[in-house]
Amino acid sequence: MQYLVCKFGGSSVATSEKIQQIVKILEQNPLRRCVVLSAPGKAPSYPVKVTDLLITATKKVLAGEDCSQEIRQITDRFTSIYRPLNLPEEIIQKILSDIDRRLSSDKSHPGKFRDLVVASGEDINSQLFAEYLNLLGMKASYISPLQAGLIVTPVFGDAQPIPDVSLKLASLKRLIPDQILVFPGFFGYTADGDVATFSRGGSDLTGSILAEALDVSEYENWTDVDGIFSAHPQMVDSPAQIQALTYREMRELSYIGFNVLHEEAVRPVMRKKIPIRLRNTNNIKNEGTLVVTERLPSQRDIIGIASGSGYCSFTLYKFLMNREKGFGRRLLSIFEDMDLSYEHCPSGVDNISVILDQDQLKPEAVNNIIRTITEELKPDDIRTEFGISLISVVGEGLIHKIGVLAQAAKALSSAGVNIKMINQGSSEMSIIFGIDTSDERKAVSALYKEFFSN
Known part of the structure; x- marks a missing residue:
């Protein structure tokens, strides 16, 4: 399939301006039809990530403490992003009300409760973004992982996709030609219908799973850096950007120090030899780093x-x-x-x-x-x-x-x-x-x- 899956990390969805930048990226290439979103990360006026606020709120609730301060910061954060984009207030508040529902749910299993609440950052952001795209006249649908069939193991906080998950998600192929699919990252549902999150940074894995299921031509992973460099910028001044490397080379680099992609996100795309392209949301002109099965022998021996x-x-x-x-x-x-x-x-x-x-x-x-x-x-x-x-x-x-x-x-x-x-x-x-x-x-x-x- 010629379409692309695009995953946008927390820094790429942190402000109204970043959301508008994503729209530009989607408009630049109409084949970008499946979007995976993280929860908003840090921003100049917001030093704490939404996911971290949700984790703190969960701990307080389980300890019988008041978490109203964290919830207020979370709702203010989403409002600060989507209100300047002219998304109707009633839509914003209706979607945000889901946080209260989750916080009032059963707490007898702390792991289940934690994952249900913590996953709301990605879920709410995806619903709001889909509404914003439709407001702009770009036909889009929020896709629930439950309805789509993203079934995972019941290991709360460290879930894994079940072996045949790509077959269940393949039904999305019939939707993608007519609209943009907006899919929340970081979590799936167990066979019993409970929310279960991947390990931290698991939105990368969500994007990879969808890329395999949709059999796309490329999986784009958008962050706040231009790609992968030949050495860490904190160790070497202005290291060279790597234009292309193999899955195996990326695995070797990420083993020690190169935290460029969730370590489990490579496997699904490797199975179908789908390239991964790591790109910078803030620098669209840079083509990023391409991760492939094999690279040209004329390129560097040492990557x-x-x-x-x-x-x-x-x-x-x-x-x-x-x-x-x-x-x-x-x-x-x-x-x-x-x-x-x-x-x-x-x-x-x-x-x-x-x-x-x-x-x-x-x-x-x-x-x-x-x-x-x-x-x-x-x-x-x-x-x-x-x-x-x-x-x-x-x-x-x-x-x-x-x-x-x-x-x-x-x-x-x-x-x-x-x-x-x-x-x-x-x-x-x-x-x-x-x-x-x-x-x-x-x-x-x-x-x-x-x-x-x-």
């Missing part, structure tokens, strides 16, 4: 440098460890039993390290880990280290290019950065270095200069 901090390591030393069957499995099972996930597990002949995101550790966790490992595996020594940053050199060209590891290691050495750990997966699409967090900015700058200066 980007990503980094992230807040990691720690547990390193075990044991003589003849390599002869002890099941040692690695038993080590990782200790972390699993403590409900901890690991990032990397580099090893030597008589040593092995487990790299973790240290944010998941509770105060007593480190002592418990060391004690359990000592009792069950009896290593000769255990060493822990905190304040580790991971730097990743990413690109499909790594598979064929010789000497990238040596080139990167030399650049880090010249910059005075000590390498604590090196890891390269079997896909050979990325090389990950573990370094001191104090050297993170220096390391990213050195690698960017090495691979992108020309």
